[in-house]
Amino acid sequence: MRPPLRIVSIGGGNGLATLLRGLKRYVKAQPDLLDITAIVTVTDDGGSSGRLRRDFDVLPPGDIRNCMVALSEDEDTLGRLFQHRFAAGRGLKGHSFGNLFLTAMTQLTGDFGQAVKLSSEVLAVLGSIYPSTGSNVRLEAALADGSRVLGETRISRSRARIEKISLHPARPKPLPETLDALSHADLITLGPGSLYTSIVPNLLVDGVPRAISRSHALKAYFVNLMSQPGETTSFRASDHLAALLHHAGRYRDSLVDVVVVNSKPVAGKIAARYRRQHARPIENDLDNLRSLGVRVLAADLLRMPPKTAPQKIRHDQSVLAAIAFELAQQGRRAKLKS
Secondary structure, eight states, X not given: OOOOEEEEEEEOHHHHHHHHHHHHHHHHHOTTSEEEEEEEOOOOOSHHHHXXXXXXXXXXXXXXXXXXXXXXXXXXXXXXXXXXXXXXSTTTTTOXXXXXXXXXXXXXXXXXXXXXXXXXHHTTBSSEXXXXXXXXXXXXXXXXXXXXXXXXXXXHHOOSXXXXXXXXXXXXXOOHHXXXXXXXXXXXXXXXXXXXXXXXHHHTSTTHHHHHHHOOSEEEEEOOSBOOTTTSTTOOHHHHHHHHHHHHGGGGGGSOSEEEEEOSOOOSHHHHHHHHTTOOBOOOOHHHHHHTTOEEEEEOOEEOOOTTSOOOOEEOHHHHHHHHHHHHHHHHHHHHHO
16 A cells, blocks of 8 residues: 655644645545644744743644644534633633643643644544744744834734744754654645744744755645735735745755645625735736746635625635645655656
């Protein structure tokens, strides 16, 4: 029997969880078909994660929790429990049960990575999830106006153009499992997700860009659907890619092979509401993308919400997963030929 296809997905936030949720369907349908690994950013300092980070000196659990639930075999029951957010209670209000669970498990084991592993077993996660680093790092941005902003929450609220992102302490170490997964992958995905606060931080972990560069996997970047006010205002698809390559340093030439962009126009009332918030659909400047040495894949990635649901523009998890699965097959075939 052939070994399962191996996909390593790098990122954070809702974008990564959406992709993982789509990929999970392949594993549930045929367990030996696909091996999924998620490498998740740990720079969040807002909300429940930020409070737990400050109170208990733990890594922020929120993005990890979302990925665990996305890959959970029982998302309807245990998944809902981990996502349950307390609406009242002194000290509890605003916290999610999953964040508290991961924090407690970290205190019991003394190691956040081990806490994630054990918590994943509780949720029967259909894959592996690793924090991008075990170090308690903070994000700093150098802005176009010459100022510097410390902390992911403040960076996401900034209105000046971001020139460069860095981590403090610099060059934190990755988990050995992360480097091993990257070296054996058939496909490595970056995104979708916030450019500077979900994707780039992973490239600042010591050894990660080099491991991606040296991997024989196909490497794909999934571009966001919409710009994010302040963080990527007026960014075209090529600007997103250029920022990734810039932060990869000397490994930029072999960081991305394929860029996946949305081909369906975003229009109507929902687009107008986003425009009022200074967010616009990402412009697909295909010639500029190709000039950066990548292959471009355009597809309808948009999932429009039903009228009764919150009106948010989101990726279609099934389409994302289908594209990733096909790219993983291409990556496997290329490795077999080499």
